[in-house]
Amino acid sequence: MPVHTAASRLRPVDVMLERQWDELVVRSGAPPFMRPGWLRAWMDAFAPGEPLHALTVESGGEPTAVLPLRQQRGTLRSPTNGESMIFSPVVADAAAAAELADRLFDGPRRTIDLTSLPVGGGAPAEALVAAAARNGNAVLHRTTNVCPFLDVSGDRDAFVQGLSAKRRQSLRRLHNRLGAAGEVTVTVHDGREHLDALLREGYRLEAREWKRAAGSAIISRPAAAKFYTAVARWAAENRILRLVFLRLDGRPIAFSYNLQQGGVLYGLKLGMDDEFMKFSPGVLLTQHLIDHAFADPDVRLFDYLGQNESYKTEYASGTREQVRLQVFPGPTGKLRRAAVVKTGELRASLVNRLPASTRKRLVAVRNRITL
The missing domain is CATH 3.40.630.30 (Gcn5-related N-acetyltransferase (GNAT))
Structure with missing residues (x-):
């Protein structure tokens, strides 16, 4: 060494x-x-x-x-x-x-x-x-x-066959239903052209009704909108931005904000149009992202980031x-540590006793606090 x-x-x-x-x-x-x-x-x-x-x-x-x-x-x-x-x-x-x-x-x-x-x-x-x-x-x-991740260095068909028969059948049904509704296209943009228009479309899809209610949508928070817009411009300049859209007859119905660097595709944000929920556009776009990662020889890992949610773990090969x-x-270190632990326990206990509606309002307030 x-x-x-x-x-x-x-x-x-x-x-x-x-x-x-x-x-x-x-x-x-x-x-x-x-x-x-x-x-x-x-x-x-x-x-x-x-x-x-x-x-x-x-x-x-x-x-x-x-x-x-x-x-x-x-x-x-x-x-x-x-x-x-x-x-x-x-x-x-x-x-x-x-x-x-x-x-x-x-x-x-x-x-x-x-x-x-x-x-x-x-x-x-x-x-x-x-x-x-x-x-x-x-x-x-x-x-x-x-955080779950998926190793995409292997064979895509072998990965699909490794999914449960129920999941494969469900994906085929969703693809067929969406295809019957109109022309389906998936586009990947690096942000070097029409970036502002792409972000406006993407932010609208990311701002789902429940996110707006909780104050967690990007456009609900000026600081967050400033941050993701600045990151997109920086990432586009450095050729690592990947904005992906699922469209039906040209209309965007799902969106994913990603960065790709060092052999890893990182999924930062996922949004969809609630009007088209019967087609599960988020599930279909996630599948297209996986296909994109398998098809790109420069990508070996798809890192979902975020929480270990069920729709991610089903397509994951490991977690981080x-x-x-x-x-x-x-000399006061142990006392300060104990105080932090106790405060956390009390906060969790108090929050768990609150009605669900009050907890949602607290989440909304928390999400508006930048630090």
Whole structure:
């Protein structure tokens, strides 16, 4: 394993670091959600005016590890919220990941709060989790999400045959019903042409009635709309945007917002026209996305992202765990950890006692809060 003789520091992100960091993401195979373009769009939308910092490990003037962070009143936080997909250190190799973890927890004793960290399979974030308890830190480590994915490096026909007979029959019936209703087309756009018009169509489909009621649709929240629009422009410039539409007689009835990078197709958002629910357009579009992933020789994995929902798990070959890591240093660390645990338990207990209608209103309020 390579040994790094390197400097390590927390520094404001400047233009040169962004360039070097972006190159490291691409070389290392880190997800697009760790590229500066994604995180700049996130900061501009959800933390406007706040500077973005990064903990770096450097060797020969080049970063070998980068961890973007926010500094808030003695706490280092990941630049993440409910719109974030994956947050992970960007590292050249395992040695850089270990050194980054050492510097994060052996430096000034600050509270640390990192979310959406993928673990398992030797993921770079595991070095952070392993190092968190050093120096007597109190640590809270919780699973927050389990994301399904599908290996598409094999044969598409073999995958379809592996589905249950009931599912195959259901898909054939849905395809036939939609085909009988009119001309069915599926289009994949990279956003280099007509991007604004495509996003307007897509956002309308994503804003389903229940999402508008809960305040969780993209167009229900100005910050979210600003974020996804900025990400789409950045991704189109970098040739990684994939906007997919299912159309009936030219009318869009389902939409998927995706990024494709490093052999992975990432599914960020899925929307559909509720008027056509009898055709299950979301199910059909998901099947078309799977077909697209199998057909593209540059794609080996379809990452559904989001929650481990039934319509995803049926088409999944595995899952990825995501965790939240909170570190409370110093003599009061254990007390602060206990207070966070107790507050979470009380909140969950109170919410569970509320009527369903009240819980929905609380969800709507929460979804309008950007941070």
